[in-house]
Amino acid sequence: MAPQRNAGAGAEAELPEYAGHYRLESCLGSGGMGVVHLARSTSGMKLAVKVVHAEFARDREFRGRFRQEIAAARKVSGAFTASVVDADPDAERPWMATLFIPGPTLSDQVKRNGAMTPEQLRRLMAGLAEALRDIHRVGVVHRDLKPSNVLLAEDGPKVIDFGISRPKDSELRTETGKLIGTPPFMAPEQFRRPREVGPAADIFALGSVMVHAATGRGPFDSDSPYVVAYQVVHDEPDLTGVPENLAPLIVRCLAKEPEDRPTPDELMRELRSVAASYDTQAFIPAQRTSEEPGAPRVPAEKPETRRRRGRLRGRRAALTAAVLALVVGGAFTAVRMAGDEPAPAGNGTGKTSAGFSKWETASVSGSATVPQCSYGAGKLLCAQSGVVFALDPLDGRVLWRHAVAGTRVGPPAVTGGLVQPWLDLSRSLKALDPATGKPKWQRDVPPYSGLTYAGGSLLLTRTDGAVSGVDGATGAPLWSHHVPGHELPYFASFPGDPLAYAISRSPDDATTRVTAVEPDTGDVRWDALLDGALKPVGTADGSVCFVALGKVYEDATSVVRYSPDTKESVRVKLPVPVQQPEGTVRGDVVYLLGNGGSLVAVDMDARRQRWSTETGVTRGSTPVTDERHVFFTALDGRLLALDARDGRLAGQTPPRLGSKPDQVAARLPDPVIVGGHIYASAPNGSVFAVSARNPSNW
Known part of the structure; x- marks a missing residue:
C-alpha cells in the first residue's frame, strides 16, 4: 500500500504505512494534532489508529499530553467509549489504537x-x-x-x-x-x-x-x-x-x-x-429519503x-458583577408571523411639513425584541426574530415586511442591489426586492459556518474550511476554494471597503494571518502574517486597523494599523487595557468601547491615545462616528452621543426598556448614520430616529 497523503494541520509529505504492527488502510479524518486511520489487527479486527503529526512528535510537552490522553482513554474504556487496544507514546510517531466504532459523529x-x-x-x-x-x-x-x-x-x-x-x-x-x-x-x-x-x-x-x-x-x-x-x-x-x-x-x-x-x-x-x-x-437516526429533499x-x-x-x-x-451593575435590556424571543402581510398603516410619529423630525415606530412584530437595522436602497432595513421589514427613513412608516425562518438576528444587507436577510446558519439563502420585500431568489447551499456580505457577493465559509462566493443579485455561485494559509477562516468586511478579510489565528495566539480577498472572484489581493492575537475593527485609506487581545479575557492591550502598500505595522499600546472592546475607525482615529463603559480614542498618526472617558454604560453596541460625535446604544435602549474631540457626553435619549428588564440581548443594535440623521432601536421593539447634529436636543 502506498503511503498516504496528509491534508490536515501539520502536514507532512508522507504518512507511515504502519503504526506498530498495525497496517494503516485508509484515512478516517485529520485534526490539528494528528491523523486517524482505519487499520486491522493480525486477527482482522478493525481499529481506529491515531498517529501524531511529526511536528508535535518532536515536542516533549506534547508527548506528555499524549501520554495523558492514552492514560485517560484507558481509564474510561467501557460501554460508552472506544476501548484502547494498544498504544506507543514513545514511538518516533506516537500512536494509539482503539476499537473501530462504525457510525457517524x-x-x-x-x-x-x-x-x-x-x-x-x-x-x-x-x-x-x-x-x-x-x-x-x-x-x-x-x-x-x-x-x-x-x-x-x-x-x-x-x-x-x-x-x-x-x-x-x-x-x-x-x-x-x-x-x-x-x-x-x-x-x-x-x-x-x-x-x-x-x-x-x-x-x-x-x-x-x-x-x-x-x-x-x-x-x-x-x-x-x-x-x-x-x-x-x-x-x-x-x-x-x-x-x-x-x-x-x-x-x-x-x-x-x-x-x-x-x-x-x-x-x-x-x-x-x-x-x-x-x-x-x-x-442511529433514520436518513432523509429521496422523497423529502426539502425537509x-x-x-x-x-x-x-x-x-x-x-x-x-x-x-x-x-451576569458578571459588571453587568449586574445595570441589568437592563430585552431577551431575544421568536416572533410568529403568518407569512407575508401587507404593510400596516404608518405608525411613525413626529413628521412635520418642514421635513425630517424625530420619530419613533413601535415594534413591527408586536413583540419586545430588539430590531437590528441597516440602510440601503433608500430605506431603513430592519430585522427582528422571524421578520424582515423596511421603514421610510423620513417618518418611520412601515413600507413592507417579510417573514423569515430562524431566530438568529442580524441587520439585513443590500448586496447585488437586493436585500439579504441575515438568516440562521442553515442550508438556504434568500434575497428580497428592496421595493416590495418579495423574494427575488432563494437557493439551497451546503452547510456553512460563516456568512459575510462584501461587495456584490455573499461569502460562505463551509464547515470544511472552503469558502464560496455567491452573486448577491442572482444567487448564482461565483467561485469556491480554500483561502491559502487558512484552515477555517472567519471574514470581516467594512462599509465602503470593496474587499473582504479572511482572519485566522495561530493555535498559540502568537500570530494572526490576514488575507484580503476580492469578494466577486475569490482572488487574493494581499496576505500578511502579523504578531499577536488580532481582531479587525475597521479600515481607512487602504489600511486595516486591529485591536491586539490578551490571551485570557481578550481585553485590548494595543491598537495595530497595517498598511499593505508599505507592509508597515504601527502599534499603539493602550495605557489601560479595554475590556472586550467593540471598535470603529474614522480617518486616523480608532474608537474603542469596552464592557464596563470605557471609551477611548487612539490617534494612529500621532501614535498615542488621544482621550479616554468612562460612560457609565455597562455594555454598549459597536460605536459609529461622524465628523463630530461618537454614537452607541446601551442595554436599556438609550442612544448616547459623545464629542469626538474630547469624549464629553453631548446627549442621550431616554431609556426604552422592554417587558423583561432583567434580561439582556445577545447582540446590541448598532446605530445607523445617514444624511445627518441617526437611527437606533431598543429592547421594547421600537425603532427611532433623531438628528445627529444636535444630540443636546434629544
Missing part, C-alpha cells in the same frame, strides 16, 4: 439529516449522561465534549477524543493564561477560571450538545468565537426548537454556576421519569414552545 449526522426526533434525543442524553458518569467515576474530566467527539453507534453514543482531558492525579495542568476547549461547548468557568475546571463543565457541554442535536445550532450562536465566549459567560441560552419535556433538564445543565448543574446520576434519574418511554429502534432541519416552532422558552429565559439572569 453527531456533528456529521446533524449536518446531513437535521435535528433528531424527541425519542432519539432522550436516548442520546441518557447515553451521554451514563458515559459522563463512567468518565467522572475514574477521576477524569473530558473538557471537550462536542458533537464531533460523539459517535453514534448502533448500541448508543460513544464519547471519544480525550486529548485535553484531565485526570485528577495527572501532573499536567492547564497553563496560566491559556484557554483549552471549543468555545461553543465550553462552560463559563473554562473562560473565567480555566485552572478550576471540574466535572460540572462536562455537564454544561452536554447541555450544549443536546441543543445542537435538537436544533442544528448551539444555545450560544455566533460567527465569532469571541462573541460566543461572551454569550456563554453572560447570556441566557436560546432553546428554540428543543422538545418541551427535555428543555428543563437542558436548562439545568446550562446553569452558569457549576454547583447548580445536575450530576450524571441525577440526569439519568430525571430521564427515567420523562413520561414518553424509549423506543427500541437502532440508535427542514428544524421543525417549526409551536406557540407553546415560544411561551415555554419565554418562561425558561425568565428563570435566570446570570
Whole structure:
C-alpha cells in the first residue's frame, strides 16, 4: 500500500504505512494534532489508529499530553467509549489504537439529516449522561465534549477524543493564561477560571450538545468565537426548537454556576421519569429519503414552545458583577408571523411639513425584541426574530415586511442591489426586492459556518474550511476554494471597503494571518502574517486597523494599523487595557468601547491615545462616528452621543426598556448614520430616529 497523503494541520509529505504492527488502510479524518486511520489487527479486527503529526512528535510537552490522553482513554474504556487496544507514546510517531466504532459523529449526522426526533434525543442524553458518569467515576474530566467527539453507534453514543482531558492525579495542568476547549461547548468557568475546571463543565457541554442535536445550532450562536465566549459567560441560552419535556433538564445543565448543574446520576434519574418511554429502534437516526429533499432541519416552532422558552429565559439572569451593575435590556424571543402581510398603516410619529423630525415606530412584530437595522436602497432595513421589514427613513412608516425562518438576528444587507436577510446558519439563502420585500431568489447551499456580505457577493465559509462566493443579485455561485494559509477562516468586511478579510489565528495566539480577498472572484489581493492575537475593527485609506487581545479575557492591550502598500505595522499600546472592546475607525482615529463603559480614542498618526472617558454604560453596541460625535446604544435602549474631540457626553435619549428588564440581548443594535440623521432601536421593539447634529436636543 502506498503511503498516504496528509491534508490536515501539520502536514507532512508522507504518512507511515504502519503504526506498530498495525497496517494503516485508509484515512478516517485529520485534526490539528494528528491523523486517524482505519487499520486491522493480525486477527482482522478493525481499529481506529491515531498517529501524531511529526511536528508535535518532536515536542516533549506534547508527548506528555499524549501520554495523558492514552492514560485517560484507558481509564474510561467501557460501554460508552472506544476501548484502547494498544498504544506507543514513545514511538518516533506516537500512536494509539482503539476499537473501530462504525457510525457517524453527531456533528456529521446533524449536518446531513437535521435535528433528531424527541425519542432519539432522550436516548442520546441518557447515553451521554451514563458515559459522563463512567468518565467522572475514574477521576477524569473530558473538557471537550462536542458533537464531533460523539459517535453514534448502533448500541448508543460513544464519547471519544480525550486529548485535553484531565485526570485528577495527572501532573499536567492547564497553563496560566491559556484557554483549552471549543468555545461553543465550553462552560463559563473554562473562560473565567480555566485552572478550576471540574466535572460540572462536562455537564454544561452536554447541555450544549443536546441543543445542537435538537436544533442544528448551539444555545450560544455566533460567527465569532469571541462573541460566543461572551454569550456563554453572560447570556441566557436560546432553546428554540428543543422538545418541551427535555428543555428543563437542558436548562439545568446550562446553569452558569457549576454547583447548580445536575450530576450524571441525577440526569439519568430525571430521564427515567420523562413520561414518553424509549423506543427500541437502532440508535442511529433514520436518513432523509429521496422523497423529502426539502425537509427542514428544524421543525417549526409551536406557540407553546415560544411561551415555554419565554418562561425558561425568565428563570435566570446570570451576569458578571459588571453587568449586574445595570441589568437592563430585552431577551431575544421568536416572533410568529403568518407569512407575508401587507404593510400596516404608518405608525411613525413626529413628521412635520418642514421635513425630517424625530420619530419613533413601535415594534413591527408586536413583540419586545430588539430590531437590528441597516440602510440601503433608500430605506431603513430592519430585522427582528422571524421578520424582515423596511421603514421610510423620513417618518418611520412601515413600507413592507417579510417573514423569515430562524431566530438568529442580524441587520439585513443590500448586496447585488437586493436585500439579504441575515438568516440562521442553515442550508438556504434568500434575497428580497428592496421595493416590495418579495423574494427575488432563494437557493439551497451546503452547510456553512460563516456568512459575510462584501461587495456584490455573499461569502460562505463551509464547515470544511472552503469558502464560496455567491452573486448577491442572482444567487448564482461565483467561485469556491480554500483561502491559502487558512484552515477555517472567519471574514470581516467594512462599509465602503470593496474587499473582504479572511482572519485566522495561530493555535498559540502568537500570530494572526490576514488575507484580503476580492469578494466577486475569490482572488487574493494581499496576505500578511502579523504578531499577536488580532481582531479587525475597521479600515481607512487602504489600511486595516486591529485591536491586539490578551490571551485570557481578550481585553485590548494595543491598537495595530497595517498598511499593505508599505507592509508597515504601527502599534499603539493602550495605557489601560479595554475590556472586550467593540471598535470603529474614522480617518486616523480608532474608537474603542469596552464592557464596563470605557471609551477611548487612539490617534494612529500621532501614535498615542488621544482621550479616554468612562460612560457609565455597562455594555454598549459597536460605536459609529461622524465628523463630530461618537454614537452607541446601551442595554436599556438609550442612544448616547459623545464629542469626538474630547469624549464629553453631548446627549442621550431616554431609556426604552422592554417587558423583561432583567434580561439582556445577545447582540446590541448598532446605530445607523445617514444624511445627518441617526437611527437606533431598543429592547421594547421600537425603532427611532433623531438628528445627529444636535444630540443636546434629544
